Amino acid sequence: xxxxxxxxxxxxxxxxxxxxxxxxxxxxxxxxxxxxxxxxxxxxxxxxxxxxxxxxxxxxxxxxxxxxxxxxxxxxxxxxxxxxxxxxxxxxxxxxxxxxxxxxxxxxxxxxxxxxxxxxxxxxxxxxxxxxxxxxxxxxxxxxxxxxxxxxxxxxxxxxxxxxxxxxxxxxxxxxxxxxxxxxxxxxxxxxxxxxxxxxxxxxxxxxxxxxxxxxxxxxxxxxxxxxxxxxxxxxxxxxxxxxxxxxxxxxxxxxxxxxxxxxxxxxxxxxxxxxxxxxxxxxxxxxxxxxxxxxxxxxxxxxxxxxxxxxxxxxxxxxxxxxxxxxxxxxxxxxxxxxxxxxxxxxxxxxxxxxxxxxxxxxxxxxxxxxxxxxxxxxxxxxxxxxxxxxxxxxxxxxxxxxxxxxxxxxxxxxxxxxxxxxxxxxxxxxxxxxxxxxxxxxxxxxxxxxxxxxxxxxxxxxxxxxxxxxxxxxxxxxxxxxxxxxxxx
Numbered sequence: 001x002x003x004x005x006x007x008x009x010x011x012x013x014x015x016x017x018x019x020x021x022x023x024x025x026x027x028x029x030x031x032x033x034x035x036x037x038x039x040x041x042x043x044x045x046x047x048x049x050x051x052x053x054x055x056x057x058x059x060x061x062x063x064x065x066x067x068x069x070x071x072x073x074x075x076x077x078x079x080x081x082x083x084x085x086x087x088x089x090x091x092x093x094x095x096x097x098x099x100x101x102x103x104x105x106x107x108x109x110x111x112x113x114x115x116x117x118x119x120x121x122x123x124x125x126x127x128x129x130x131x132x133x134x135x136x137x138x139x140x141x142x143x144x145x146x147x148x149x150x151x152x153x154x155x156x157x158x159x160x161x162x163x164x165x166x167x168x169x170x171x172x173x174x175x176x177x178x179x180x181x182x183x184x185x186x187x188x189x190x191x192x193x194x195x196x197x198x199x200x201x202x203x204x205x206x207x208x209x210x211x212x213x214x215x216x217x218x219x220x221x222x223x224x225x226x227x228x229x230x231x232x233x234x235x236x237x238x239x240x241x242x243x244x245x246x247x248x249x250x251x252x253x254x255x256x257x258x259x260x261x262x263x264x265x266x267x268x269x270x271x272x273x274x275x276x277x278x279x280x281x282x283x284x285x286x287x288x289x290x291x292x293x294x295x296x297x298x299x300x301x302x303x304x305x306x307x308x309x310x311x312x313x314x315x316x317x318x319x320x321x322x323x324x325x326x327x328x329x330x331x332x333x334x335x336x337x338x339x340x341x342x343x344x345x346x347x348x349x350x351x352x353x354x355x356x357x358x359x360x361x362x363x364x365x366x367x368x369x370x371x372x373x374x375x376x377x378x379x380x381x382x383x384x385x386x387x388x389x390x391x392x393x394x395x396x397x398x399x400x401x402x403x404x405x406x407x408x409x410x411x412x413x414x415x416x417x418x419x420x421x422x423x424x425x426x427x428x429x430x431x432x433x434x435x436x437x438x439x440x441x442x443x444x445x446x447x448x449x450x451x452x453x454x455x456x457x458x459x460x461x462x463x464x465x466x467x468x469x470x471x472x473x474x475x476x477x478x479x480x481x482x483x484x485x486x487x488x489x490x491x
Contacts, residue, residue: 015202020138026196027131028151030090032158033189034097034124037066038428039162040169042305043323044179046312047170051179052110056440057235062110062117063305064234064429069121070128071226071425076219078129078418079275086130090197093127094190101186116183132417134201136405148341148402156333156394159300160326160386163308167323178319215267218275221260228253230426233433240444242437280408280416288481289404292352294423295474296396298431299359299467303389306435306463307366307382314456315375325383329390336394344399349482351399356475358392363468370460375453396474431470439463 015023045059052058081089100123104116131151139147169185170178232246264274281287304326311322336355344351365385373381401420408416442459450458 019200019202022200023202024135024138024147024150026193026200027134028154029196030094030127030193031131031151032154033186033193034128035155036158036162036165037120037124037186038301039159039304040166040182040323041066041162042301043163043166043308043312043319044170044182045309047175047179047319048110048113051176052113054110056436058110058114060236060433060436061114061234064230064432065114066117066121066124067425067429067432068227068230068234069118070125071121071230071422071429072223073122073125074129074418074422074425075222075276075415077126078133078415078421079215079273081130081133082415083273085203086134087197087201087203089130090127090201091194093123093125093130094194094197096123096126098187098190098194101183101190105180105183105187128421129415129418132401132405132421133415136408136417144402146341148398148405150338150341151398151401153334153337153341153394153398156337156390156397157330160304160330160333160390160393163304163323163326164320164330165323167318167320171318171320215264215273215275218260218264218267221256221263222275225253225256225260226422226426228256230429233430236433236437276415276419280419283407284481284484285403285407286405286416288477289400290420290423292474292477292481293397293400293404293420294427295470295477296356296359296400296427297424298427299363299470299474300393300431301428302431302435302463302470303363303366303467305432306439306460306467309439310370310456310460311379311382314370314452314460315378317379321379325379326386328383328387329393332387332390333394333397334390336391337398338394340395340399341402344402349403349478349485351395352403353475353478353482355392355395355399356471356478359389359396359471360392360468360475362386362389362392363464363471367461367464371457427470431466434466435463438466 041063045063048054048062049059054062077089077093097120100116100120104113104120107113107116135144135147135151165185166179166182169181172178173181228249232249235246236242261278264276264278267274268277268279281290307325308319308322311317311325312319340351340355362385365388366382369378369381369385404420405416439459439462442462443455446455446458
């Protein structure tokens, strides 16, 4: 059944329709810059490894360290955006993103690059919560569905086009320092975005004499929970030297989460504003949608990373050509995101179910290409399969985003969207770590016992196995939610 909103909120910003859409496209552009960085750096990992003689641990941290700090500041910045000026936070985040991109571009060592990526993640975490929060305030009803459809299309293009752009910049800059252009290109893009934010974004400042409430104890418990969960995965590379003692941190994670939930309930009972309003999770559409997108984003970034790694290290393909494999995914997802954003109001969760089935078909097809298609034809076959994945992915992101936030009150849009994005970022870190560890562990295990061709075939297949499992979990959540709604119940 289609999802309807229990909170028919009107636009909180009294501006014309044309001005709303101009503001929306500025927000989407900021999101695209940020999300593209998550995937375009992946294609540069072999080049960065050669430039700094970095091992799998350092490369893993360059990818996942960004995601860690991104996730740490998402929720408090979403909360702050709900309480104060989103436009101001956009400017702060973009300014920091510009500075940290320069630091990454000129990094003389892997350690400096890692520091730059950690700070860049903080900047991303400041600006990204404002995107969905602003969209919640700008639109309502069917217009919101169309907006999220366009948002999903743009994010799908940014996610899938990132490797292509990264590979192209490496080709232009050369194999040694071409990866630096991946960060330099952010500078003019961010400066243009800052100008557009100041020019076109409406002021959403809450005119209140109350102090900003960020729940400091809850913030500390939340940060400890995120770090304890993500740390073991950040240091999971598949190398024989991985320290198994890191998994004990998952016990600490469980304790921190229990403490966080208890504190937040007590804090809310005192009439104060908790960091995360736990009552949001009583809304079935929000709870199920958040679980679904967490599982989906645990799989999707790893799919691109595994494929580009296999094509570069296994088949010796140049970065620019390895990145181009995902162009079909980007184009197809753009089309189906728009279609899905318009269909979801009529058909509801079934749109997402079909999208996830398409993604699972893509995963199976990519593995079959690696195993059975001759090496010379493998990139072409994978590019064709990616089109199927893109068509499926477009039916997941935008429709699920619409369903997830449909019943959320407008003024909680920032923190609600932040929690969803936190799930995406944690999922991306966990999924990337699991897939990378399976990939490299297979290489370490089979080196000396099989040919290089067999080793990389097996490594890719094991890495993609984790991608398929997480997509299957997302599909289970979608089917359970769909079944419950057909029965007229909530789960």
